[in-house]
Amino acid sequence: MSILALTVIIRLCQYVNKKKDQTRGSILMKTQIVASIATLPLALAGVFLAPQSAGAADFGTSWDGSGYSLQELLDGITTDGPGVDTVNDQTGYEWFTSTATGNSTASFMFEIAGYAPDNIFGIYNAAGTKIQLFGGANDEGDSSYFTFLADGSVSVSTIPFAPGASVPTTSPSYNFYTDFGNEFGFYLTNGGGQTFYTQNALNNGGYQQAVVYEGDDATTMALPGKAPGLFTDNEFIIAFEDLWVGGHTDRDYNDLVVMVESIAPASVPEPATLFGLGAVAVGLVASRRSQKNS
Numbered sequence: 001m002s003i004l005a006l007t008v009i010i011r012l013c014q015y016v017n018k019k020k021d022q023t024r025g026s027i028l029m030k031t032q033i034v035a036s037i038a039t040l041p042l043a044l045a046g047v048f049l050a051p052q053s054a055g056a057a058d059f060g061t062s063w064d065g066s067g068y069s070l071q072e073l074l075d076g077i078t079t080d081g082p083g084v085d086t087v088n089d090q091t092g093y094e095w096f097t098s099t100a101t102g103n104s105t106a107s108f109m110f111e112i113a114g115y116a117p118d119n120i121f122g123i124y125n126a127a128g129t130k131i132q133l134f135g136g137a138n139d140e141g142d143s144s145y146f147t148f149l150a151d152g153s154v155s156v157s158t159i160p161f162a163p164g165a166s167v168p169t170t171s172p173s174y175n176f177y178t179d180f181g182n183e184f185g186f187y188l189t190n191g192g193g194q195t196f197y198t199q200n201a202l203n204n205g206g207y208q209q210a211v212v213y214e215g216d217d218a219t220t221m222a223l224p225g226k227a228p229g230l231f232t233d234n235e236f237i238i239a240f241e242d243l244w245v246g247g248h249t250d251r252d253y254n255d256l257v258v259m260v261e262s263i264a265p266a267s268v269p270e271p272a273t274l275f276g277l278g279a280v281a282v283g284l285v286a287s288r289r290s291q292k293n294s
């Protein structure tokens with residue numbers, strides 16, 4: 001960005017000097033040069049203004065209409081305390097481990113997206129093994145309990161509560177996975193078959209597809225269907241953009257939003273070579289597919 005801006009400035013100066021030596025040149029062209037020079041301070045300001053911290057998501061205007069930005073959604077369930085600042089409170093965390101002595105819990109918060117009936121959310125390990133926590137049919141109010149067992153296996157039970165309902169709308173699902181370990185990131189597979197990861201390096205182009213917020217031990221939230229509770233520092237909000245950020249998308253990061261508790265950030269592993277290459281290849285193919293409005 002800054003190199004590009006400087007290049008533009010240098011070119012403009014060269015162009016102006018060249019124009020000075022020319023006797024011909026339309027008034028219109030001179031007007032354009034003046035206009036361009038007038039914008040130089042703005043361009044320079046752009047060069048020197050500090051951007052958001054590295055890895056921070058650049059929110060766009062949601063295609064969902066007013067009232068559905070991630071900020072508005074989180075403000076709407078905040079009942080006490082400072083709340084979450086969706087721009088400035090981004091943690092940049094990409095990789096986690098469980099801190100639960102029992103279960104870790106994922107609570108489905110929002111899915112404001114055209115792909116809402118199809119999007120899949122879960123955890124993946126360094127080898128690329130995926131464990132689904134929520135399927136397309138899951139929605140606001142649902143819960144998923146995942147337990148890391150001593151032998152490296154993981155059990156998952158997902159319960160489809162309707163918001164405010166005390167009993168599941170259908171029978172809970174139960175699944176068991178071996179050889180997973182207890183370090184993981186989060187993924188979303190959208191209705192078009194594209195998969196995005198909390199690890200930016202695994203996303204085609206390195207784009208940030210998820211924003212992550214950590215509890216501040218001061219904000220109280222009432223999740224859909226749940227009683228209000230303190231947003232504690234072992235709780236994290238994982239908010240995905242379900243369209244590739246390098247393509248046609250709104251970057252609203254409200255497409256699938258989950259709160260996960262009893263986890264902690266962990267050092268990001270080097271992607272396993274095969275998994276890394278595989279993810280890049282899949283990303284390249286996926287990026288060429290048509291994008292769905294979301």
Ligand SMILES: [Ca+2]
Nearest residue numbers: 112113255294
């Ligand atoms: Ca959306």
Ligand SMILES: [Ca+2]
Nearest residue numbers: 116136137138
């Ligand atoms: Ca859904």
Ligand SMILES: [Ca+2]
Nearest residue numbers: 251252253255
């Ligand atoms: Ca979106």
